[in-house]
Amino acid sequence: MVGCFKxxxxxxxxxxxxxxxxLLILSQxxxxxxxxxxxxxxxxxLLIPLPFALLSLCGLSLPHHGYNLLGPPLRKLNILYxxxxxxxxxxxxxxxxxxxxxxxxxEQVRLKVVSDCPLEIPHLLVPHSFKxxxxxxxxxxxxxxxxxxxxxxxxxxxxxxxxxxxxxxSLTACIDxxxxxxxxxxxxxILYNNRNFWKHPLVTVxxxxxxxxxxxxxxxxxxYLHQPIFGIHGSFLLINGRVENEITWDLSESLTEDYEFSxxxxxxxxxxxxxxxxxxEQSPESILDxxxxxxxWLLGIRSIAKHSNWARLWTLLWSLNPIIxxxxxxxxxxxxxxEERISFLVFIPMMLITAIYLYLYLLxxxxxxxxxxxxxxxxxxxxxxxxxxxxxxxxxxSLAVVWSYISFDHRIGFxxxxxx
Numbered sequence: 148m149v150g151c152f153k154x155x156x157x158x159x160x161x162x163x164x165x166x167x168x169x170l171l172i173l174s175q176x177x178x179x180x181x182x183x184x185x186x187x188x189x190x191x192x193l194l195i196p197l198p199f200a201l202l203s204l205c206g207l208s209l210p211h212h213g214y215n216l217l218g219p220p221l222r223k224l225n226i227l228y229x230x231x232x233x234x235x236x237x238x239x240x241x242x243x244x245x246x247x248x249x250x251x252x253x254e255q256v257r258l259k260v261v262s263d264c265p266l267e268i269p270h271l272l273v274p275h276s277f278k279x280x281x282x283x284x285x286x287x288x289x290x291x292x293x294x295x296x297x298x299x300x301x302x303x304x305x306x307x308x309x310x311x312x313x314x315x316x317s318l319t320a321c322i323d324x325x326x327x328x329x330x331x332x333x334x335x336x337i338l339y340n341n342r343n344f345w346k347h348p349l350v351t352v353x354x355x356x357x358x359x360x361x362x363x364x365x366x367x368x369x370x371y372l373h374q375p376i377f378g379i380h381g382s383f384l385l386i387n388g389r390v391e392n393e394i395t396w397d398l399s400e401s402l403t404e405d406y407e408f409s410x411x412x413x414x415x416x417x418x419x420x421x422x423x424x425x426x427x428e429q430s431p432e433s434i435l436d437x438x439x440x441x442x443x444w445l446l447g448i449r450s451i452a453k454h455s456n457w458a459r460l461w462t463l464l465w466s467l468n469p470i471i472x473x474x475x476x477x478x479x480x481x482x483x484x485x486e487e488r489i490s491f492l493v494f495i496p497m498m499l500i501t502a503i504y505l506y507l508y509l510l511x512x513x514x515x516x517x518x519x520x521x522x523x524x525x526x527x528x529x530x531x532x533x534x535x536x537x538x539x540x541x542x543x544x545s546l547a548v549v550w551s552y553i554s555f556d557h558r559i560g561f562x563x564x565x566x567x
Contacts, residue, residue: 154211156207156208156209156210159204159207159208159506159510160208162502162506162509163204163499163502163503163506166501166502166505166506167498167499167502170498170501170502171498174489174494177488177489178488178489178490178491178494179488179489179490179491180491189474190474190489190490190493192467192470192471192474193471193474193475193493193496193497193500194493194496194497194500195464195467195471196464196471196500196504197496197499197500199364199464200499200500200503200504201503202363202364202367203359203360203363203364203503203507204363204503205367206362206363206364206365206366206367206368207362207363207366207510209366209367209370209371211370212370212371212421218327220326220327221326221327221328221329222301222325222326223301223326224255224301224303224322224325224326225255225299225301225302226255226256226257226301226302226303227255227256227257227302227303227304227305227321227322227325228257228259228296228298228302228303228304228305229248229251229256229257229258229259229305229307229313229318230259230261230289230292230304230305230306230307231244231245231258231259231260231261231307231308231309231311232261232262232285232288232289232292232306232307232308232309233260233261233262233263233266233308233309234262234263234264234309235262235263235264235265235266236264237309237310238266238267240309240310241260241262241266241268241309241310242266242267242268244307244309244310244311244312245258245260245268245269246268247312248312248313251313251315251318255322256318256322259271259292259296261273261288261289261291261292262288263288271291271292271295273287273288273291277291279397280397281397281398281399281400282396282397282398282399282400282404283400284402284404285381285404286396286397286398286401286404287396289306289396289404290395290396290397292304293391293392293395293396296388298388298389298391298392299388299389300387300388300389301388302387302388303321303325303385303386303387303388304385304386304388304391305321305383305384305385306381306382306383306384306385306386307382307383307426308381308382308428310341310342310428310429311337311341311382311383311426311427311428312341312426312427312428313383313424313425313426313427314425314427316424317335317422317424317425317426318424319424320335320422320423320424321333321385321422321424324385324420324422324423325385325387328420329418329420330373330417330418330419330420331386331387331389331390331417331418331419332375332379332384332385332386332387332390332412332417332419332420333369333385333419333420333421333422334365334369334379334380334383334384334385334419334421334422335361335383335421335422335423335424335425335426336358336361336362336365336366336383336424336425336426337357337358337361337380337382337383337425337426337427337428338358338425338426338427338428338514338515338518339351339354339357339358339427339428339429339430339515340427340429340515340516340518340519341427341428341429342429343429343430343432344429344515344519345529345532347430347431347432347433347434348532348536349434349536349539349540349543350430350431350432350433350434350437351430351512352508352512352532352533352536352537352539352540353430353437353540353543353544354430354431354437354511355507355508355509355510355511355512355515355533355540356504356507356508356511356540357511358510358511358512358514358515359506359507359508359509359510359511359514360507360511362510362511362514363507364377365377366421368419369419369420369421369422370420370421373418373419373420374413374418374419375409375412375413375419376413376457377457377461378403378405378406378409378448378457378458378461379405379406379408379409379419380405381403381404381405382426382428383422383425383426384405385422390412390415390417393415394408394411394412394415396408398411399450399451400450401447401450401451402443402444402446402447402450403443403444403447403448403450403451406447406448406451406458407447407451410451410454410455410457410458425518427518434543437543437547438543438546438547438550440547441544441547441548442547442550442551442554445462445465445466445547445548445551446551446554448461448462448465449462449466449551465548466548466551466552468544468545468548469545469546469548469549472541472542472545475497504537504541505534505537508533508537508540509530509533509534512529512530512533513526513530516529
């Protein structure tokens with residue numbers, strides 16, 4: 148899937164060029180083309196997303212980069228554990244994931260479910276008596292699994308969420324990574340089309356940016372930079388056993404144990420790589436659950452900011468989203484109905500940011516539809532819906548940020564998103 152879009156990278160530039168041209172035509176009468184530095188101070192905020200946009204464009208443009216599958220393996224693989232972590236409250240979801248992947252088990256691949264609550268499938272139940280120094284919530288369950296499995300240097304763990312499903316081809320990509328990649332941690336792309344795809348259109352569109360981001364910034368991070376500077380996802384996370392034993396999951400009470408693990412991983416001097424596969428999951432079932440999810444992420448990363456300059460930077464930029472949105476809406480209103488003109492020094496970057504982010508949303512929708520083999524009519528309808536809901540999706544992200552301003556991680560805890 149990724150290789151296909153990497154081979155035809157010119158499509159990205161074509162779409163972005165078309166969108167930029169349309170924006171130029173619609174706004175040409177409001178643009179001040181004189182070379183002047185008289186820019187309103189608040190317009191500087193509109194340029195904050197530019198580095199993200201350019202990094203995304205860079206990630207989209209880079210060719211497919213893998214490792215040698217023909218030469219001898221770099222290391223021995225003993226056991227690859229597929230570890231599904233769950234609170235155990237969404238029983239139907241985790242049981243469905245278990246049975247969908249049960250056939251993947253072999254002498255070398257073991258499927259394990261770790262749960263805080265009893266289930267009707269084989270699972271590792273985290274006892275109430277199990278104590279950690281710091282870890283709570285999901286990190287506590289992960290630490291229990293690590294200890295119970297007695298991971299060796301030749302063991303690997305593929306961490307999945309309760310609704311995650313991996314197919315045989317992507318599992319093969321994971322095994323190849325374990326044997327042949329020089330890196331001890333890897334991650335691939337996550338799609339959110341496993342269940343209830345487009346059942347909740349606004350939430351579906353809001354999650355499309357995550358798919359686009361995996362193909363852009365996160366691809367750049369894993370395939371070329373080999374440092375998890377943007378963080379990692381807690382699902383489709385492939386880690387060597389020696390590294391888990393060295394870093395452990397008993398790090399703090401953070402709500403984002405995956406991000407904190409990545410911070411410690413970088414601090415130890417390890418590198419990461421790209422896994423050429425996909426895992427399929429599902430989006431939250433409601434707008435409220437979506438907001439709770441994003442709020443938890445921001446609060447979790449914010450709690451780690453004192454230990455990481457990268458976390459501090461991303462938290463700051465993420466927290467500025469509502470301000471950027473407000474200024475952007477005011478600027479668009481002035482351009483459409485007012486007399487105020489905008490300097491091309493601000494408009495050109497604004498135009499590029501808008502085009503790139505719109506493309507990431509559309510790319511996420513397209514990739515998921517192609518993966519599901521949707522009909523061309525359905526793909527077109529979803530594309531139009533994505534364009535229409537794109538501004539609302541961005542507003543939804545900003546609303547979650549505002550909610551985090553008045554929230555505290557020790558009060559909300561690790562809120563479980565309900566899925567069915």
